[in-house]
Amino acid sequence: MKNGVFAFIADVMTAMSNCSLYGKGHPAVLHLSEKARDVLEDLYNEGRFTISLLGDSVIINESPFPGRNLHMHAFIKKLRRSGIDKIAVTKGVTAAELKEFISELAASKGISGTYPHIVSGIIEVKLGDGGGADVSAVMSENVGRVKEVFQGVSRFKQLDMVGLEDIVVSFISTLRREQNILKVISPVKSYSEYTYAHNTNVAVLSIFQAESLGFKDDVLHDIGLAGLLHDVGKMFVAKEVLEKKDKLTGSEWEEMRKHPVYGARYLATLPDIPKYALVAAYEHHMKFNNSGYPETTRRSGDRQHIISQLNSISDFFDALRTDRPYRKSVELPSIIGLLTESSGRDFNPHLVKNFLRSVKGVTTALS
Ligand SMILES: [Fe+2]
Ligand SMILES: [Fe+2]
Structure with missing residues (x-):
């Protein structure tokens, strides 16, 4: 499980770097998204794989995940800075969906697309809803x-x-x-x-x-x-x-x-x-x-x-x-x-x- 999670994060982060460097149309981005989709097969728990941030802890499939490496650090930072505190992927996700989601994450402009098998939770940032608080x-x-x-x-x-x-x-x-x-x-x-x-x-x-x-x-x-x-x-x-x-x-x-x-x-x-x-x-x-x-x-x-x-x-x-x-x-x-x-x-x-x-x-x- 631990190695699978690290492999998934490594594929996602490498795909993101490729997106930033060469654009989402580069073949490496699709190839890495395919690899990430395959790795996910072993990570689903009742058909879902979830990553959540809680303070400085990472929760994977509802259990605290103690492991950290360079990719994991970078991934957590990316999510936090994009205002995302949870990602849930359900079985059946396609490489094309993952590729689009990864390219949105890489662009750091928030997630605006809709994905049949991916849901992301946004940290409530004050004023983030476009009004209300002064x-x-x-x-x-x-x-x-x-x-x-x-x-x-x-x-x-x-x-x-x-x-x-x-x-x-x-x-x-x-x-x-x-x-x-x-x-x-x-x-x-x-x-x-x-x-x-x-x-x-x-x-x-x-x-x-x-x-x-x-x-x-x-x-x-x-x-x-x-x-x-x-x-x-x-x-x-x-x-x-x-x-x-x-x-x-x-x-x-x-x-x-x-x-x-x-x-x-x-x-x-x-x-x-x-x-x-x-x-x-x-x-x-x-x-x-x-x-x-x-x-x-x-x-x-x-x-x-x-x-x-x-x-x-x-x-x-x-x-x-x-x-x-x-x-x-x-x-x-x-x-x-x-x-x-x-x-x-x-x-x-x-x-x-x-x-x-x-x-x-x-x-x-x-x-
Ligand atoms: Fe100062
Ligand atoms: Fe100062």
């Missing part, structure tokens, strides 16, 4: 979820990656339905909430920028995770410093400025962390002209990674529009002025231009 309620719920995950952060514990992945799926879904980015970003309700709302907002703003630049699928999700985790190092800064309402002293600032190193060091110890998240945690206070912190021994030609450049813009934008202990929030036209002024020095000028164009585009079109 955006600010959904986002404030997300801030609460980010808070829960962040409060569980410690050197000795795993990060709740399943929770974070689900939050990113919700952001992408929300942004597809509410185009006015200013409505999606959450207000900060209290100083102690700042870090959680800020990480939420940076993730949303980075996904917004990345989508407008044409990033898709897994890269888009990884960029969202990088935004959510960019300030995770703050969880290792003393609470008195992190939540201080007055101006920080010199030594407190020094401690605060260590959060990129703390964050990267923490993320480096965890499995399943996209490398973008680690890089962005380390680099998000570096500047486009190679200044900023942490000070490193970078050579003059070195640049911040593009994901860190996106994050830096999101970070700057969100920090300015929030009241902080040491200053009031800044109005949108002034933020735009400040971004433009520091473009080319602190931020990548092409990304600033794209960001301002996108923000102005949606806010003017919708005002």
Whole structure:
């Protein structure tokens, strides 16, 4: 049974890669779908084969499945990021049906086709039904979820990656339905909430920028995770410093400025962390002209990674529009002025231009 499940997943994942590389018409996709159909013959339980995700557990034919390998990891990630939590295949499925289903999965646009022998269950993502819940309620719920995950952060514990992945799926879904980015970003309700709302907002703003630049699928999700985790190092800064309402002293600032190193060091110890998240945690206070912190021994030609450049813009934008202990929030036209002024020095000028164009585009079109 275990080997059969692994063989089925391997065929499906290889077929998906072939679809992405060569298109669904490539003969290898049909051949692998035929192999998957044959393997299924030994996996049916009373004529059905089901795979469900429950938290970070995989349930096969109603029993927890303990095995994991690289294909299985990739398959679970694909389902989660496509918002699918259950697939049920009934006996009689054809290779052509499997091929079509696999090609839809590969395209990461959700499952819209109907299949006589395949049923998929969709994780309920807020706003995913096209309406109902209002955006600010959904986002404030997300801030609460980010808070829960962040409060569980410690050197000795795993990060709740399943929770974070689900939050990113919700952001992408929300942004597809509410185009006015200013409505999606959450207000900060209290100083102690700042870090959680800020990480939420940076993730949303980075996904917004990345989508407008044409990033898709897994890269888009990884960029969202990088935004959510960019300030995770703050969880290792003393609470008195992190939540201080007055101006920080010199030594407190020094401690605060260590959060990129703390964050990267923490993320480096965890499995399943996209490398973008680690890089962005380390680099998000570096500047486009190679200044900023942490000070490193970078050579003059070195640049911040593009994901860190996106994050830096999101970070700057969100920090300015929030009241902080040491200053009031800044109005949108002034933020735009400040971004433009520091473009080319602190931020990548092409990304600033794209960001301002996108923000102005949606806010003017919708005002
Ligand atoms: Fe930061
Ligand atoms: Fe930040």
